Amino acid sequence: MVRSRNQEIIITCVFDFNIEIMGGTAWLETGGKCMAKSVKINAILNVTLSASSMLVSVITIPYVTRALSVSGYGDVNFAQSISSWLNAFCVAGIPTYGIRECAKVRDDKEQLATLVRELLRIITICTVVVLGLFAIAILVVPRLAKIAPLMWMFLVSTLLQSYGVEWYFQALEDYRYITIRSIIFKIISLIAIFLFVRHSGDYIIYGGILALVTCGNNVFNIIRLRKEIGSSGKGALCLTRHVKALESFALLNIASAVYLSFDTTLLGFCSPDNSQVALYQLASKIKNAVFAAVLAVINTLVSRLSYYFAKEQQQYYLLLKRATLILVETNLGVACFLAVFAKEISILVSSEKYINAAMPLRIVAFAGFLSSINAIIGFCILTPMGREKRLAIANTVGVPVSLVLNLALDWSWGAVGAAVAVLVSEGCIFIVQFASSIDVFHSLNIGKDIMKSLLCNLVPMLLSIFCEGALPVNISGSSEMSSFIVICVGLLVYLLTWLLVSSVTKSAVFCYVKNIIANVYRRISGK
DSSP: OOOOHHHHHHHHHHHHHHHHHTTTOOOEEETTEEEOOOHHHHHHHHHHHHHHHHHHHHHHHHHHHHHSOHHHHHHHHHHHHHHHHHHHHHHTTHHHHHHHHHHHTTTOHHHHHHHHHHHHHHHHHHHHHHHHHHHHHHHHOHHHHTTHHHHHHHHHHHHHHHTOOHHHHHHTTOHHHHHHHHHHHHHHHHHHHHHHOOSTTTHHHHHHIIIIIGGGHHHHHHHHHHHHHTTOSOSOOOGGGGHHHHHHHHHHHHHHHHHHHHHHHHHHHHSSSSHHHHHHHHHHHHHHHHHHHHHHHHHHHHHHHHHHHHHOHHHHHHHHHHHHHHHHHHHHHHHHHHHHTHHHHHHHHHOGGGGGGHHHHHHHHHHHHHHHHHHHHIIIIITTTTOHHHHHHHHHHHHHHHHHHHHHHHHHHTHHHHHHHHHHHHHHHHHHHHHHTHHHHHHHTOHHHHHHHHHHHHHHHHHHHHHHHHSOSOSSSOHHHHHHHHHHHHHHHHHHHHHHHHHHHTOHHHHHHHHHHHHHHHHHHTO
16 A cells, blocks of 8 residues: 555654744753754655555565465564563563664763663663563463464564564664664565465465564664664663563553454463464554554654753644644544455455455454554653653553453454454544543643544535445456456545535634745745
């Protein structure tokens, strides 16, 4: 799937934030030094990286789901989900904590090096314990022993992810390096998939590519990190100074991993094979691919918002308000479109054998919307303001909800049950996070703008539902081509209706896009 118009709006408006807020310059004075990495450049690089991930997913998901059996594809996703939530125990909240702490001392090479060494030592201790237990489980748990080759591959993958130190390069806003390195390895993995994954029984090869090739770029992170730190920070290490703060961040990471990945793991244990895992993961991956650009923009904003909150609070609230309104409106539009055309999208992406992924996709589409809003509140409001304990509590609330609902629903509802569980969990997290940041939203005063965004997407959604039902089931004689035609017509109807309604209501996205187009026109015309 190519980058959507909504995603282009997000990118452009982030650039516009930088121009308007900083008066046309990308330079900030920090302690007598210039921070030469602008939000604009970071947004370009981060969205480029996310776009590459989207492109790889768009290419590989249709190919792999057609090449592999449904259960084989599910086996790989089952192993990958276990690796994902175990990784949260290995890194102990350091990815988020490390960005904040390294950003604070990034101008002092000695302090930065000492901090990084301390955090790596903590990761090492946690990783040894977690992966040791994981190895024992592979040997003694029948469900894991049945696909032992995959599990051992993803054990190595978990190890590589733990030492990825992406948080270090994000804190230094070194998105150029992150982007180039990641894209190179994505291309390598893409080539490997097309060369070696060709038959229904090649799921172990596919799992190996995901586990080893894709995560292999983290080896280069460690090599580069050693070069940058060098002999700095060789003094005594004090791990205990991080324990108190890491309690909240670790709880946040683990809680997030449990309700985001453990549902797939539990679904695998609840099913006789991993076919339901395949349906649920297809829905989740389509949702993740679509929302990837949104998360990239949020990641780009975190470091700058943290700086603004400490130094320039007026600019903090201005940037936060614009980002929130734009992301809410575009995310809601994406969720509504996915929900309406879920059946056609599932068929187009992975053929008719995945048509049962339509209902899970409808549900997780709105879970994706809530997740992106939770990311805005959590990482753009609570984290810069030092309210990480409230963030951890909010995510902790989602864990028991997810576990109880998965245990209650997965046995009988399969993939649909897992989708319902993640939607309700995200809703609970949103309620707690919103309550923890209600004072900020009062300051932003965006209630009327949010209502406009709801109206701008409700009307197009209703017309799209009518469009989807009115078009013939089999237009071209091919189910996949018919699905493609329905999606294209539906997208055109949705965008034109959104444009009409938003122009009448003067929604946030419409006004920002209109201003940007006007500015571009003035520059081109020389007026």
